[in-house]
Amino acid sequence: MISIPYLTAITTLFSYGLLFVFGHIRDLFRKILDWLSNNNLQGYAPICLGFEDFYVRRLYLRIRDCFERPISSPPSAWIDVVERYSNDNNKTLLRTTKASRCLNLGSYNYLGFAAADEYCTPRVIESLKKFSPSTCSSRVDGGTTTLHAELEESVAKFVGKPSAVCFGMGYVTNSAIIPALIGKGGLIISDSLNHNSMINGARGSGATIRVFQHNTPSHLEEVLREQIADGQPRTHRPWKKIIVFVEGIYSMEGELCKLPEIIAVCKKYKAYTYVDEAHSIGAIGKTGRGVCELLGVDPADVDILMGTFTKSFGSCGGYIAGSKELIQYLKHSCPAHLYATSMSPPAVQQVLSAIKVVLGEDGSNRGAQKLSQIRENSNFFRSELHKMGFEVLGDFDSPIMPIMLYNPAKIPAFSRECLKQNVAVVPVAFPGTPLLLARVRICISASHTKEDLMKGLEVISRVGDLVGVKYFPAEPQKQ
Template sequence: MKDLEHHLSEAVGDGQPRKFRPWKKILIIVEGVYSMEGSLCKLPEIVALKKKYKAYLYVDEAHSIGAIGSRGRGVVDYWNVDPNDIDIHMGTFTKSFGSVGGYIAGKKSLVDYIRVHSHSACYSSSMSAPIVYQIISALTIVTGRDGTNDGQKRIRQLSRNVHYFRRQLVDMGFIVYGNKDSPVIPVMLFIPAKIAAVNREMLKRGCAVVTVGFPATKITESRVRFCISASHTKEMLDHALRAFDEVGFLTGLQCSKRNPPRRLYELNPDKYLEEE
């Protein structure tokens, strides 16, 4: 936050480079859940800075909408922030909604401007009916408009799955990044040569995982990224944990200084279960 405030202060005080004319608009762009780090943006503090320096705020909820917050409405819901404080709200329908496309929400004047001036809106056809119906169906479940509490059940189940999986990885001695409530769980590999090794060994054990390296990350910060779903059962999570326990021991990934290396069989799984 200090660095962001420093840049905002410079932009307001110094203006544009070389000519030093004041900026007409200053835009703060953040992600709800950072896809490579699994961390959540500190939205209340960012909103406070936005108001202090009279900037605009653009929030990308691609990985948080439908997954974070007591009602599944993203980081705005998670931090209990007024949605009116967000000038441009963006998200995708490809993850929690299980469809394609995305959305931009904001004031009517902003949405009308995008519709007229955006090439993707002017020179493309509308979404097909099955895609739209899938989005509406998922949204109806999440918001509870289907007359059931199935959406709330899924959101709570996702939270339990995330905590169950993450806490065991941490206690086994892996270096795990991100917020404790984030459905994106990155485990650090560090050495680029381990990317292919971890991928192949996990696949041998029946788990397809996403490994990420340079240039998506720094060359010494390669990682494996687990994305947890409400549809994952305890048996599925246990299978993935057993496989990663073996692969992590084989490739030497348990290098946390906070938690000594332990094998999965040394942990008590009942300790990590949360009440429904």
């Protein structure tokens, strides 16, 4: 639970209050002008009416230049950020031909595979020549190549499960799989800070949804006990099945899941566990096998393991790993497998090659070096941010470290000042976070050198002082 400093909470609420009041005043004048000019569509309901539309027009557009920044290079340790300008208060952002070389602290390139790699890249190019960029077909038609079959075998072996199935998009892996796993008469118990893909998948399933306090096994047990006692709504019949959804590393908090305790609760009440390892697989654990390896959990104790290839493996797509019966069932019932175009063969080859590097099957120890490097980089960067006085969320070993900003005026100020000093960061605000909990999310990579990290820390410290987001006293420097 994030506790907002009292004064910060007041100033943040006051700032949002001003923005909302002036936004509604501008909307009132807009309605009057539309009425006078007969510029409205008679008989039509507004197609974009709602809080989200108001938020985008009156708040987001003011700081739109801090988001969607185009890059013109691979998302490695340093990137080329294309410069833009606007002549209409950010309604339209025009690209220039200039680009700034910036330290990349925003991409999920945890192991550095997103850039050219001496082992992966030649094999990806060869697969492109052999298989083409797309299969132009779903997996059940003509979209399964020898590479896809090999990838599913490799993933299952890597995560310690009997079988796996792969999909072309990480987000869809959750949103399309969950409705195939559970439906009406089932119960989903979801961590309050689970990713939007799981939330949408749960909503689309038709199952009853209950939420437990973030990463709190004791509250999970309370919810489970209460729901099992009550049964289904109205009929009070026993639930057909119960699945508990959690993440390995929470993407907006950088926090590790309390997986051993959660599994113990699920076993006690005979509930299935579903773990989303999008940000943890490949990034943590001695051999990169994710949160199960890091926390000493047997993968057999987790019923369904989900992960993506878009972070540590430098590719695209996602996977579900579980029992052979489960995977066979999903291959015959999940729309993302039956109807969606399969993963691009070069993307499949990228994942295969990256896994081989991580496991040392490329004949080198680069994989072990990368895993050691990201752990050292992450823990060093987190420690230094704490010493400077920033409020940093998350746990050690996690490559995600959100720095709390809170105030809406500090979101663009922090982002723009960092960009001026050639450091690219990603601010996150509503709807990605609750309205009052804006932050900038730092993502560390194994490709960052010590000099890169020192450069980032120096700039972030200066900008933190300028913007006023160091909410704790800095630790004195050792002589």
